[in-house]
Amino acid sequence: xxxxxxxxxxxxxxxxxxxxxxxxxxxxxxxxxxxxxxxxxxxxxxxxxxxxxxxxxxxxxxxxxxxxxxxxxxxxxxxxx
Amino acid sequence: xxxxxxxxxxxxxxxxxxxxxxxxxxxxxxxxxxxxxxxxxxxxxxxxxxxxxxxxxxxxxxxxxxxxxxxxxxxxxxxxxxxxxxxxxxxxxxxxxxxxxxxxxxxxxxxxxxxxxxxxxxxxxxxxxxxxxxxxxxxxxxxxxxxxxxxxxxxxxxxxxxxxxxxxxxxxxxxxxxxxxxxxxxxxxxxxxxxxxxxxxxxxxxxxxxxxxxxxxxxxxxxxxxxxxxxxxxxxxxxx
Numbered sequence: 001x002x003x004x005x006x007x008x009x010x011x012x013x014x015x016x017x018x019x020x021x022x023x024x025x026x027x028x029x030x031x032x033x034x035x036x037x038x039x040x041x042x043x044x045x046x047x048x049x050x051x052x053x054x055x056x057x058x059x060x061x062x063x064x065x066x067x068x069x070x071x072x073x074x075x076x077x078x079x080x081x
Numbered sequence: 082x083x084x085x086x087x088x089x090x091x092x093x094x095x096x097x098x099x100x101x102x103x104x105x106x107x108x109x110x111x112x113x114x115x116x117x118x119x120x121x122x123x124x125x126x127x128x129x130x131x132x133x134x135x136x137x138x139x140x141x142x143x144x145x146x147x148x149x150x151x152x153x154x155x156x157x158x159x160x161x162x163x164x165x166x167x168x169x170x171x172x173x174x175x176x177x178x179x180x181x182x183x184x185x186x187x188x189x190x191x192x193x194x195x196x197x198x199x200x201x202x203x204x205x206x207x208x209x210x211x212x213x214x215x216x217x218x219x220x221x222x223x224x225x226x227x228x229x230x231x232x233x234x235x236x237x238x239x240x241x242x243x244x245x246x247x248x249x250x251x252x253x254x255x256x257x258x259x260x261x262x263x264x265x266x267x268x269x270x271x272x273x274x275x276x277x278x279x280x281x282x283x284x285x286x287x288x289x290x291x292x293x294x295x296x297x298x299x300x301x302x303x304x305x306x307x308x309x310x311x312x313x314x315x316x317x318x319x320x321x
Contacts, residue, residue: 009173012175013176013201013226015226023124036246043121043122043146044146044174045146045226046240047242047244048122048243049244050244050246052246067125
């Protein structure tokens with residue numbers, strides 16, 4: 001199982017304690033995705049950022065729903081290969 | 082000079098992102114008619130705002146983040162679309178803001194307006210110095226890294242981004258004159274925030290004591306962008 005997170009480089013130089021917002025999911029639980037496919041859109045420091053699937057697989061669980069916020073390192077979803 | 086609307090600007094931004102070119106694309110905008118432009122994370126607020134805006138002012142969605150802006154003749158905005166791999170994208174998203182903020186500081190200085198770009202660690206102190214609480218629903222009611230403020234700390238330029246696999250959109254809005262704050266606050270359902278916005282934002286006209294010349298500001302932005310990327314940029318027809 002792969003944990004899908006907002007990559008660390010996006011958090012680089014962002015003030016500690018800052019939260020990002022999941023604006024919307026482009027896929028749902030149970031959907032099959034391809035590596036590099038955009039699967040969610042988040043907003044961090046006024047920047048709209050695409051999240052892409054890190055590998056081919058199936059979205060098993062969405063852990064941060066749309067309109068919820070999350071901090072650095074928190075998994076947004078679980079992907080099974 | 083060609084007429085444009087805030088809707089034209091946002092549509093142009095999305096079109097360029099959908100078909101990212103090999104070089105950066107730059108466009109400077111000024112709109113004759115007002116429009117409330119919502120940040121992409123404000124979508125859930127839209128139905129109520131739409132009811133208040135109907136018959137009063139146009140309502141437009143921005144593909145980048147941040148709070149609502151009232152576009153119109155009092156604002157000059159800038160769109161830059163960078164293809165992935167462009168030299169300006171070697172840094173992270175905060176680095177992009179640093180470049181964009183400093184670019185505006187220099188362009189404004191050439192037009193006789195003094196400002197400075199806020200470092201991340203300065204934000205809390207800068208917010209506190211403005212007294213009233215931040216007005217988070219409005220772009221000019223809150224401060225983010227490398228946004229440009231006047232010497233007294235009031236916000237002059239707002240910045241935002243949209244980052245996709247194939248390219249990045251950087252946008253900025255500069256207050257050249259005072260916006261119609263009552264219109265923005267009324268449409269957003271927060272008439273009580275008008276005074277706070279006046280305390281937190283300032284225009285070039287108020288700072289310099291005269292109107293900013295849009296074409297001169299646009300030319301300064303273009304020249305500074307071109308110098309940063311050494312010719313790897315295409316300038317489209319500016320709308321100022």
